[in-house]
Amino acid sequence: MANQVQYIFDDKNLRNSEPQKYKAEDLKSEEMVINIGPQHPSTHGVLRLEVVTNGEEVVEVVPHIGFLHRCFEKHAESIPYNQTIPFVDRMDYLAAMNSEHAYAMGVEKMLGIQDKIPKRVEYIRVLVAELNRLGSHFVALGSYGADTGALTPFFWMLRDREHILRLLEWASGARMLYNYIWIGGLFYDLPVGFEERCSEFITYLKPKLSELEKLFINNKIFVDRTANVGVLPIDLAINAGVTGPMLRGSGLKYDLRKIDGYSVYNELDFDVPVGKGKMGTVGDCWDRTWVRVEECHESIKIIEQCLVGLKGDHKRTRDFDPQELVPKKIRPKAQDLYVRSENPKGELGFFFRADGKSDIPFRCKSRGPSFMNLSVINDIAKGGLIADLIAIVGSIDIVLGEVDR
Amino acid sequence: MIFEEILEQINAHLSDTLVKSIDENASPKAIVIDKSSLDELMIFLHKKDNLYFDSLSCLTGLDNGVEANTMEVIYNLYSIPYDHHLMVKVILERTSPILPTVTSIWKTADWQEREAYDMLGIKFLGHPDLRRILMPADWDGYPLRKDHTDQEYYRGIKIDY
Numbered sequence: 001m002a003n004q005v006q007y008i009f010d011d012k013n014l015r016n017s018e019p020q021k022y023k024a025e026d027l028k029s030e031e032m033v034i035n036i037g038p039q040h041p042s043t044h045g046v047l048r049l050e051v052v053t054n055g056e057e058v059v060e061v062v063p064h065i066g067f068l069h070r071c072f073e074k075h076a077e078s079i080p081y082n083q084t085i086p087f088v089d090r091m092d093y094l095a096a097m098n099s100e101h102a103y104a105m106g107v108e109k110m111l112g113i114q115d116k117i118p119k120r121v122e123y124i125r126v127l128v129a130e131l132n133r134l135g136s137h138f139v140a141l142g143s144y145g146a147d148t149g150a151l152t153p154f155f156w157m158l159r160d161r162e163h164i165l166r167l168l169e170w171a172s173g174a175r176m177l178y179n180y181i182w183i184g185g186l187f188y189d190l191p192v193g194f195e196e197r198c199s200e201f202i203t204y205l206k207p208k209l210s211e212l213e214k215l216f217i218n219n220k221i222f223v224d225r226t227a228n229v230g231v232l233p234i235d236l237a238i239n240a241g242v243t244g245p246m247l248r249g250s251g252l253k254y255d256l257r258k259i260d261g262y263s264v265y266n267e268l269d270f271d272v273p274v275g276k277g278k279m280g281t282v283g284d285c286w287d288r289t290w291v292r293v294e295e296c297h298e299s300i301k302i303i304e305q306c307l308v309g310l311k312g313d314h315k316r317t318r319d320f321d322p323q324e325l326v327p328k329k330i331r332p333k334a335q336d337l338y339v340r341s342e343n344p345k346g347e348l349g350f351f352f353r354a355d356g357k358s359d360i361p362f363r364c365k366s367r368g369p370s371f372m373n374l375s376v377i378n379d380i381a382k383g384g385l386i387a388d389l390i391a392i393v394g395s396i397d398i399v400l401g402e403v404d405r
Numbered sequence: 406m407i408f409e410e411i412l413e414q415i416n417a418h419l420s421d422t423l424v425k426s427i428d429e430n431a432s433p434k435a436i437v438i439d440k441s442s443l444d445e446l447m448i449f450l451h452k453k454d455n456l457y458f459d460s461l462s463c464l465t466g467l468d469n470g471v472e473a474n475t476m477e478v479i480y481n482l483y484s485i486p487y488d489h490h491l492m493v494k495v496i497l498e499r500t501s502p503i504l505p506t507v508t509s510i511w512k513t514a515d516w517q518e519r520e521a522y523d524m525l526g527i528k529f530l531g532h533p534d535l536r537r538i539l540m541p542a543d544w545d546g547y548p549l550r551k552d553h554t555d556q557e558y559y560r561g562i563k564i565d566y
Contacts, residue, residue: 008561017541021534066539073524074548109432238459238485241513254485336431338463338481338492351465351479367463367517375516404539 045400068404076364089177097132100181106339110332120314127306136344140397147394186322227280230392241372244346249275249288256342285395345369368402433490458482466521524549
């Protein structure tokens with residue numbers, strides 16, 4: 001094995017596997033193609049951008065994706081429903097809890113047990129999902145700071161995110177890829193003392209967030225770099241399937257947690273922040289970032305309410321078994337189902353087709369929010385500067401694991 | 406608007422024979438149509454004031470296998486202002502899976518149709534840029550087809566190791 005040839009090098013390999021859309025002879029004399037990525041820190045992963053430029057100006061952006069394609073849909077068609085959950089984690093690896101929640105909800109709906117799930121289980125699900133949402137937004141904000149030339153927010157955000165990861169590790173045993181939310185329940189109940197530790201963390205986090213606002217998003221350098229850059233008009237956003245903080249940054253109050261009110265979100269009190277163009281135009285990069293910061297505040301609100309619920313009405317009892325409803329055999333009736341939920345990046349949807357004869361889905365398609373959000377990049381980066389393109393890619397907040405699936 | 410009202414609207418304004426069948430089991434409930442009426446129906450659903458399906462949430466390509474000898478394209482539509490859903494299914498012949506594109510109505514269909522093309526080889530007529538999106542351009546076959554077998558070697562690397 002050791003001496004076996006692993007890869008036969010050929011000049012033409014890259015050109016054959018991922019051909020450029022624009023060839024030198026198609027360009028005007030002043031135009032030039034610049035290739036950004038796939039190995040570049042500002043592309044946030046293995047994303048390759050073919051940029052046609054005219055001097056400093058961006059004429060067209062052609063994203064090339066698929067470098068992190070791990071055949072999620074093909075895998076899902078070959079293993080039982082419950083075994084797909086670890087694969088779901090690996091799609092959006094920064095918000096695994098949220099994706100698990102969406103997936104579990106979908107399969108529960110197919111089985112018709114969605115109303116039987118105990119309230120405590122639902123509260124724990126929402127609690128961990130919101131913690132994970134905070135973690136995801138922290139990475140988005142921190143790395144966006146690094147993109148735009150401020151390194152301190154990156155360190156601060158990852159420091160605070162580490163507390164979240166440790167809390168989730170305590171609950172589930174893993175730092176990022178949890179397999180914690182199961183179909184019909186949870187892997188385990190929360191560990192004893194989790195609620196108290198969580199409240200301590202919230203108390204610690206609140207002043208840190210206002211510190212971040214002062215240091216980062218209200219900073220003049222950052223405002224100059226992002227305000228009026230990459231403006232995404234609301235009609236284009238809806239038409240292009242953009243969801244999540246990006247759509248809300250464009251000024252539409254659209255949050256599936258409010259609209260669908262799935263799980264126990266309809267019992268919780270929180271606001272949906274929308275971009276107002278405070279520093280420039282509605283829908284610019286600054287608005288999107290601001291929406292993420294505001295959402296962190298809202299998530300904290302939700303977590304606090306969940307903790308009240310988990311210590312009060314739905315508190316820990318000796319006979320509580322989070323795996324009580326977990327089905328031994330998952331065989332939904334033949335049906336098609338589309339389920340959606342609000343992930344930190346936007347609407348995560350799953351389309352299932354069950355044939356009623358096996359424990360394996362006939363088809364499981366995932367609609368990744370990052371995938372749809374990234375597709376709009378050419379429209380908003382066109383006509384800007386290359387430096388702005390970097391700011392725009394950062395503000396979209398993509399996770400390549402989910403773009404490529 | 407509930408499914409029955411949407412269906413009534415479609416039947417009232419478009420031809421009666423447009424909706425071939427209804428799938429009550431699906432969630433959201435689905436209508437099955439012919440690919441020849443796809444353009445007409447989608448433009449109607451998007452433009453009609455009280456339907457106004459302004460977002461195409463999800464476009465799924467699906468292979469029913471060699472025995473059934475059909476493929477499907479499933480559109481999950483959602484109207485943001487009216488908060489109603491509709492699933493539209495188009496059944497295609499497996500030997501020539503070709504249907505018109507909806508990119509001129511929803512921009513979001515661009516990448517989703519490319520994905521369906523990449524994974525299942527469904528061709529969307531009139532798509533502005535129908536290239537493979539996730540798989541390498543020199544990959545053989547369409548991986549999500551039920552009868553797909555990987556090529557033996559890719560650039561000298563044995564695939565089935």
